[in-house]
Amino acid sequence: MLIRVEACGVCRGDAKIIEGAASEYPRIPGHEVVGVIDAVGGNVTKWEIGQRVGIGWHGGHNHTTALSIDGGYAEYMAAYEDGLVIIPNEISPEEAAPLLCAGETVFSALRNSKARMGDLIAVSGVGGLGHLAIQYASKAGFRVAAISRGSEKEKLAVQLGAHYYIDSEKEEIGEALQRLEGAKVIIATAPSKKAISPLINGLGKDGEIIIAAVSDEPIEWSAMDFLKGPYSVKGTFTDINEMADAINFSVLTGVRPIIELFPLEKAQQAYEKMMAAKTHFRAVIQISQ
Incomplete structure (x- = not known):
């Protein structure tokens, strides 16, 4: 055609x-x-x-x-x-x-994740993919925590549907998510190992990280990081x-x-x-x- x-x-x-x-x-x-x-x-x-x-x-x-x-x-x-x-x-x-x-990538990541309505979803990065992931998660009935550097995107994240905002410059991501009882799923949309590597510490029991970010950098995780949960990590791509x-x-x-x-x-x-x-x-x- x-x-x-x-x-x-x-x-x-x-x-x-x-x-x-x-x-x-x-x-x-x-x-x-x-x-x-x-x-x-x-x-x-x-x-x-x-x-x-x-x-x-x-x-x-x-x-x-x-x-x-x-x-x-x-x-x-x-x-x-x-x-x-x-x-x-x-x-x-x-x-x-x-x-x-961008939209379909984070939509299918959420729909095919371990999370169920009411679970805590964390979205790392309030950017081109992240601002859509926040909306999808909120509309689908999840509790949503948005993660970004600085406070400038907090107001927008809340407007998009986030229930919590974590400023990674002011608090450690893992500790902040654990105060919320840990995330069932974390959608990683920020294309940086510095943004992705700390996320595993914020998972709840049997939680998973879904990587939607495009980055060639190696991620710094050890075997012990996975055994503590147990946790799982997977990528997502458009379908x-x-x-x-x-x-x-x-x-x-x-x-x-x-x-x-x-x-x-x-x-x-x-x-x-x-x-x-x-x-x-x-x-x-x-x-x-």
Whole structure:
């Protein structure tokens, strides 16, 4: 199908393409794409012209969007029918785009975690992923503790649904979470070993850390750290089978990303600002309406 792109999120995963990981070049980045179907191939059976759809990392036909096929930093892109999900009219293209990767990643992390309603969820990092994780956890019925450096994000974290705020500059994270009886699950969204390593001390019995942050740094844990719980650690990544559910849950409960908009001609500026961690939560390229 041919998609007329309306909006495309700017994600840290785009760095993989820009730094040389794509199958061939030139290659168009962008894997948080929302647009309208403009034309369909002769064998397409699932979709019709005029439908609003989204496409994430999973490009269909075993392709990865922006790695083995072109992505959404463009006015149009080609897509396979098995890589798409429907985007309801109740959410704007600009707000839907970041949910196709950042939002779905933390949504599925929570939904597939050990936690049950009423348990304590801690979200480490109140940034592009963390501000969505706080909303999802709160809307799903968890007690939520937000963790960040400094007090500047405390008010926003509470507005997003956090019940507690832990300033890691003023108190030790593990001790603060243990005063709350320990977290059943900690979602690590801050891409730094200094932010991730202390989290294990804040888990409750049989708790787990789910790493959603993109970082190549080794994490400093010993075998004894795991034996004390016992604790478990796992990673999470976007899953096309969870994508539609993440979008629909967001529409149902009012979860929305905080976004900063850029026109297509400023895509390079949007990317550089995102990589410098200066974006107001999620950068989105607004292409057409």
